Amino acid sequence: MAQAQALATNPTSNITPDKVREGIDLEINGRQFRHTGDADMPLLWYLRDVLRLTGTKYSSDHGLGGADLVLVNNKAVSAITLPVHELADKKVTTVEGxxxxxxxxxxxxxxxxxxxxxxxxxxxxxxxxxxxxxxxxxxxxxxxxxxxxxxxxxxxxxxxxxxxxxxxxxxxxxxxx
Ligand code: FES
Missing domain, CATH: 1.10.150.120 ([2Fe-2S]-binding domain)
Known part of the structure; x- marks a missing residue:
């Protein structure tokens, strides 16, 4: 009875918070992000589809043409060939940065x-x-x-x-x- 009353006055009282989801910590244009999805996701799709940083463009599946270049620790790298899991503790700069x-x-x-x-x-x-x-x-x-x-x-x-x-x-x- 007492529990029913508590639930009636505070409907969230029996909700247990989720644990903090594990993920890959990324630094992009000086901001911190945590990617909790597919660790093999190419950086290009993380930038464009998750963060909506659409300056970086698709060139080809192998990066030919250079439209998908980003700076990783100040070196130009193809974002389509780079899985997110390789970016932990590295600094990414896109054209937006x-x-x-x-x-x-x-x-x-x-x-x-x-x-x-x-x-x-x-x-x-x-x-x-x-x-x-x-x-x-x-x-x-x-x-x-x-x-x-x-x-x-x-x-x-x-x-x-x-x-x-x-x-x-x-x-x-x-x-x-
Ligand atoms: S492809 Fe149009 S400006 Fe280079």
Whole structure:
């Protein structure tokens, strides 16, 4: 009788909280996430379908074309080939995380705007990630360095992309962009 009265006044009193679900802790664009689903899920689908970070694009099942690149510990990596379980304790940066917290574009993003290096835009996030990785490795990249990037552009923006990467290199080094 007493229990029935308690339930009537507090219907949640007999609910036992679930244990905290185990999962994979991820750091993406400086924020912490816990993935409790399929550990083999490719990062690309976690970003796009779970977090709704849709900047990173599908290129192919093997990442050819470069539209699915993200930075993992500051190195460009294909997100379709990377299962989430390999990302514990690593830092992921997507195109959404390139700008500063105050919204100021990364110098390479600004250079893409200034050089009008964006056609349909599908390939652009991948170029930006590959370009940031390249500029980290080669602050003054040569034409050949840029041509070695795996990215493809069906809109024919390669020449303007090359100019944008060089403009960003100049801006980052303090020269006139
Ligand atoms: S801008 Fe359209 S595919 Fe590159």
């Amino acid at each position: 390139l700008a500063a917290d105050d919204g100021k574009l990364h110098p390479l993003q600004q250079a893409f705007v200034d050089e009008n290096a964006i056609g349909c835009g599908y390939c652009t996030p991948g170029w930006l990630i590959a370009g940031v990785d390249l500029l980290n490795r080669h602050p003054q990249p040569s034409d050949n360095d840029i041509e070695q990037l795996p990215n493809l552009c069906r809109c024919g923006c390669q020449t303007r992309v090359r100019r944008a990467i060089k403009r960003a290199a100049a801006a980052i080094s303090g020269g006139h962009a």
